[in-house]
Amino acid sequence: MSTLWKEFSKGLWHDLPPFKLVLGLCPTLAVTKTAYNGFGMGVAVIFVLAMSNMLVSMLRKVIPSKVRIACFIVVAASLVVCVELLMQAYAYPLYQQLGIFVPLIVVNCIILGRAEAFASKNPVLLSVADGLGMGIGFTLSLTFLGSLRELFGYGTWFGMHVMGSWFKPFGFMIEAPGAFVCLGVLLAGMNALTNWQRKTKGLEAVQGPVHDCKTCGMCASKPRM
Amino acid sequence: MKEMIKMVLVLSLFCGLSGLTLASVRQATSERIEEQVMTYVQGPALSQIFSGYDNNPVKDRKTFDLPDGPVTVFPAMKDGKLMGVALETFGKGYGGPVGIMVGFNTDGSELTGIGTTTLKETPGLGMRLVEPEYRDQFKGHTTKTVALTKNGGDIAAIAGATISSTGSVAAVNQAIEIFQQIKDRIHKTWTS
Numbered sequence: 001m002s003t004l005w006k007e008f009s010k011g012l013w014h015d016l017p018p019f020k021l022v023l024g025l026c027p028t029l030a031v032t033k034t035a036y037n038g039f040g041m042g043v044a045v046i047f048v049l050a051m052s053n054m055l056v057s058m059l060r061k062v063i064p065s066k067v068r069i070a071c072f073i074v075v076a077a078s079l080v081v082c083v084e085l086l087m088q089a090y091a092y093p094l095y096q097q098l099g100i101f102v103p104l105i106v107v108n109c110i111i112l113g114r115a116e117a118f119a120s121k122n123p124v125l126l127s128v129a130d131g132l133g134m135g136i137g138f139t140l141s142l143t144f145l146g147s148l149r150e151l152f153g154y155g156t157w158f159g160m161h162v163m164g165s166w167f168k169p170f171g172f173m174i175e176a177p178g179a180f181v182c183l184g185v186l187l188a189g190m191n192a193l194t195n196w197q198r199k200t201k202g203l204e205a206v207q208g209p210v211h212d213c214k215t216c217g218m219c220a221s222k223p224r225m
Numbered sequence: 226m227k228e229m230i231k232m233v234l235v236l237s238l239f240c241g242l243s244g245l246t247l248a249s250v251r252q253a254t255s256e257r258i259e260e261q262v263m264t265y266v267q268g269p270a271l272s273q274i275f276s277g278y279d280n281n282p283v284k285d286r287k288t289f290d291l292p293d294g295p296v297t298v299f300p301a302m303k304d305g306k307l308m309g310v311a312l313e314t315f316g317k318g319y320g321g322p323v324g325i326m327v328g329f330n331t332d333g334s335e336l337t338g339i340g341t342t343t344l345k346e347t348p349g350l351g352m353r354l355v356e357p358e359y360r361d362q363f364k365g366h367t368t369k370t371v372a373l374t375k376n377g378g379d380i381a382a383i384a385g386a387t388i389s390s391t392g393s394v395a396a397v398n399q400a401i402e403i404f405q406q407i408k409d410r411i412h413k414t415w416t417s
Contacts, residue, residue, distance in 0.1 A: 064232045071239055078243035082250050089254040092261035 038146030042139025270340030
């Protein structure tokens with residue numbers, strides 16, 4: 001149980017996909033104009049990530065190592081098309097907003113990264129926990145970034161007016177550069193927080209990226225023979 | 226050799242299973258997706274064309290067969306009587322087809338207006354097709370001749386978006402032609 005919780009919770013803070021691993025930036029920057037869009041994207045990713053981790057883990061003994069990447073892609077792509085169809089059928093306005101970024105979940109490095117680095121080496125239950133944790137972390141990050149941008153860009157939150165009439169929308173925030181600036185400030189904030197935490201524990205501050213590469217596993221991975 | 230056969234076999238099996246799954250999901254959702262597309266793409270265009278109707282034109286739509294293929298007609302009714310019909314046609318735009326919903330009064334002598342459905346035009350130029358300033362020129366326009374001013378008509382094109390404007394006018398003319406062909410069938414289907 002404790003390992004299960006560990007694998008689940010690491011995606012929520014320690015390995016938070018967009019902010020700590022800095023993975024999956026394409027949807028993070030592109031669809032977070034509003035909190036609702038970010039949330040919708042995140043839910044689609046949770047589904048795909050948990051299911052792909054589950055399937056890859058179930059099939060990890062069957063998949064020959066030389067064609068494993070192709071197999072992972074087939075699994076992820078099928079799931080994404082399922083999500084796309086379901087979204088069209090049950091949440092069409094959301095689909096109109098997210099547009100091309102729904103099919104692009106396939107090439108989101110988180111999906112392939114988790115399949116390769118975790119699900120292909122671990123049992124089913126742990127892999128699902130890992131996928132759910134990462135997915136929920138991703139959703140929370142996107143919703144948070146979307147909330148910030150929506151709040152300053154439109155003066156609303158999930159479509160509700162929260163700013164008074166004195167508020168003049170800051171249009172820059174909902175444009176593409178606003179996404180970069182917002183993300184940059186968030187990353188800087190998270191690094192500062194990490195270093196402050198380390199300082200209180202008497203450790204030295206970290207320079208450069210605060211995450212380690214092994215959580216992604218894409219470039220470090222060697223073919224399993 | 227054995228490893229190679231296994232690789233081929235596993236990958237083919239995966240692809241086959243994935244194809245099967247996707248085909249069944251698609252089959253299961255296709256009807257609902259069509260309904261949703263109609264409601265969210267065609268629906269808003271219809272409300273730009275007609276006002277004061279009390280039915281759901283998307284739900285009451287009917288498809289007529291023509292030599293060039295089927296045409297879907299959306300009726301707008303009030304108290305069970307036909308107010309007008311609309312049909313969607315496509316013209317050639319700058320960034321892909323320009324989808325225009327064209328509304329007619331019951332005898333087809335006048336346009337009740339046009340609405341846009343699918344557009345991939347340049348923002349700020351061709352996209353201005355959606356603005357009332359352009360669309361309202363078609364409201365109450367006769368169906369005899371619809372043309373841009375440069376071709377001797379009275380529709381002012383959007384500055385800087387000649388292709389999009391031409392495409393939308395072509396779509397309107399195509400709709401007028403289709404309407405003339407199915408006029409009798411429309412009157413047989415809905416009473417006005």
